[in-house]
Amino acid sequence: MFSVFQKYLLDKIQLSSQELEQIEAVIKVKKLRKKQFLVQEGDVWRYNAFVSRGFLKTFSIDSNGKEYIMNFSPENYWTGDRESLASGSPSRFNIDAIEDSEVLLIEKENFEMVCNTIPQFNNLVNSILQKSFVVSQNRIHANISLSAEDRYQDFLDRYSAIANRIPQHMIASYIGITPETITRIRRNAVKK
């Protein structure tokens, strides 16, 4: 629904009703059932996508069928493949729904038009990119400096609000360890 997005926008920037209408006019709503793909590896991704309801994940699959989760996207967050969007190259990632979800799609050209005509919107987009970059820097720092146990704890600390919506094995994938290791970390933690 557009109202979720509208609330999100008005919470962050000032927009006239004309501007809101302009944005609403370029939005396509897409509903996804649990496990349904939004993007599959090899697709070219041409949208910006706002999650208005549900929960998605971005991941790759290696030759053994093992999943590597790059990102979680709950409602009120953006998703998509920036690399494919920017370069027009086929996506190296898959995005699918962990829960029944709804995403608002804005096609690349329309999105750029909105950015060009509404400066506040453009600023918002850049500040999101800025924040995404900082988040990924923090994750890299965790990856190169922390043990499996500390990365798990770090994940719970940072994402306590959504951790209980995510199966353990997906958290494991996100932080780069096996599900069994998480089980053992938890077992040891209980002991203490």
Next chain:
Amino acid sequence: MFSVFQKYLLDKIQLSSQELEQIEAVIKVKKLRKKQFLVQEGDVWRYNAFVSRGFLKTFSIDSNGKEYIMNFSPENYWTGDRESLASGSPSRFNIDAIEDSEVLLIEKENFEMVCNTIPQFNNLVNSILQKSFVVSQNRIHANISLSAEDRYQDFLDRYSAIANRIPQHMIASYIGITPETITRIRRNAVKK
């Protein structure tokens, strides 16, 4: 020297001589000797910095004095702490010179002014941020999906142009392994 930066800019965007002068007017040159700090943990970082000569690294230090390298910045790349710059919070990282270097500093306010008055410059800045994000996503993917050996090989593949300017133990730190492990990887590789 400004000429390096000018060449970099003109290679990427069109600028009139007035615009170039406007940029030159806000630049401060800072020379750094090998091992000299540009930023230390706890400092507030208020600049955008372009490396016109030399080679810097961004890193944190843990309580045992161990270094974790977040980034390498050779000439023609940008450096600095985006998080501190954006939020005004003290930096969690250090930046120092691996080689004798020269950086061009633009203060935050001046940088924003240039962004606001020269749209092409603003676009360039955003596209750099975009690319930085993609690079960090790729690094995360390597961290969570590859073994030590494969991460090392991946690093050499991606950064063959600068790998020989970086001591082994710094590559080790960047990819999140110990220097001894790199030695052993190399020993095994020679065998084959």
Next chain:
DNA sequence: CGATTCTTTGAAAACAGTCAATCTGTGTGG
């Protein structure tokens, strides 16, 4: 309920880290 997904277990093996010592090359000051 039955099927599926998710989590837990245990034993073994692989992987990477730690520590201390040695080796190597480089550069600097006397």
Next chain:
DNA sequence: CCACACAGATTGACTGTTTTCAAAGAATCG
């Protein structure tokens, strides 16, 4: 120009962490 210090790389033995594999147990959903 040499001696020395210093940073970096290598080695070996050992330790500890994490993965792998296969199986069984719990939880969830239609």
